Amino acid sequence: MSSGDVRHFLEIDDLSTDELETVLDRAAAYKRAQQAGEDHPDLAGQTLGMIFQKPSTRTRVSFETGMTQLGGHAVFLGEDDIQLGRGEPLKDTSRTLSRYVDAVMARVFKHENIEVLAEYSSVPIVNGLTDDAHPCQTLADLLTIREQEGGFEERSGSEPSGGASNSGFDGVSVAWIGDGNNVAQSFTVGAALTDIDLTVATPEGYGIDDDVLDRARGLGADPTVTHDPVEAATDADIIYTDVWISMGQEDERDVRMNDFEGFQVCSDLLEHAPGASVMHCLPAHRGEEITDDVIESDRSVVFDQAENRLHAQKALLSWLLE
Incomplete structure (x- = not known):
């Protein structure tokens, strides 16, 4: 899914077959690099915002660790830690975070919520799980x-x-x-x-x-x-x-x-x-x-x-x- 020049990842078929193969090739290369002890700070200085409405073990730790290994930084944003839990509209949260971070990963209940985040975001939105999809x-x-x-x-x-x-x-x-x-x-x-x-x-x-x-x-x-x-x-x-x-x-x-x-x-x-x-x-x-x-x-x-x-x-x- 795209919003202007920004690519989002809300469903697995937001990637074409060729793009999916490119991402898998890159994942395999990162895995080999880590096993060989080779640094790969490809996102140095960049920040990932992570919104969680649902509990998580693998999603939180893998994204947070991944950003660290890429030389960047991840910020955990629980629903009760930000204004989203106090009634702020999703579109306002999305537009505000876009001014602070380079990408947002969100783990939410309703799939329509991830779509709203993407609609109003000027940075990539990644679906970390909804009730409908887990790409x-x-x-x-x-x-x-x-x-x-x-x-x-x-x-x-x-x-x-x-x-x-x-x-x-x-x-x-x-x-x-x-x-x-x-x-x-x-x-x-x-x-x-x-x-x-x-x-x-x-x-x-x-x-x-x-x-x-x-x-x-x-x-x-x-x-x-x-x-x-x-x-x-x-x-x-x-x-x-x-x-x-x-x-x-x-x-x-x-x-x-x-x-x-x-x-x-x-x-x-x-x-x-x-x-x-x-x-x-x-x-x-x-x-x-x-x-x-x-x-x-x-x-x-x-x-x-x-x-x-x-x-x-x-x-x-x-x-x-x-």
Whole structure:
């Protein structure tokens, strides 16, 4: 999404396929640089404002640490720490912050709120999560899949400023098992951008929104939708799940636990995909959507996936601000 000459990142398909590949290449290069102990202060002297209406572990720490590693600075802005919590209109907060910082990352409830921030901002706005979308998680997911399926090695010559290259996703099949939540919706579109063969298995009534499926199909993808987790998992390269009860849904717990029976990612399900890696965006409710033995197994790439939030977001920020 753009506002004048400013690029925002509110949805994963705010990036074109080529731009997405550029960001992933840069993320891989930043990861190698960090592992080699090489400094990369590409955003020296720049400041990221971080608005949080929801609690966070990975989003806050990865963005704050990422800005430090890029030579910049991050400012945490809890809803009760700024005038937003006292009734200031979002458009006023956005226009004011634009005069102080170089970019804003916001983690809010309503997706329309991130859109208002972007409409009135003169600096890039990054969606750190809304009820409808989590595109930063999708960036990390795609980086993780590319590493698992060999694409990372193919790009070993890329530099942080490098351009797009072959995707590395050809022929990769992913099974999403569980709730068609904000993470699933962003991933569905991200899979379409990268030609990943996606099957989504949810209980009836918990599927991906029709408009999200339409966006994916508009990109040339044809995600398979099913209510059978075994069908989705069979011979998949990656099995991906998330919590059944997201923030704000706690009062639905009893109903959801009943409705999601049979959708747990467990050792029995993995027998249908003997070569699959397992992903989870965290936090995990062990014993509900995923068993402890699976998340701790050598097939789990869950913590590589969590680490990749850092590298992917650094790449996104430097790309937006360059």
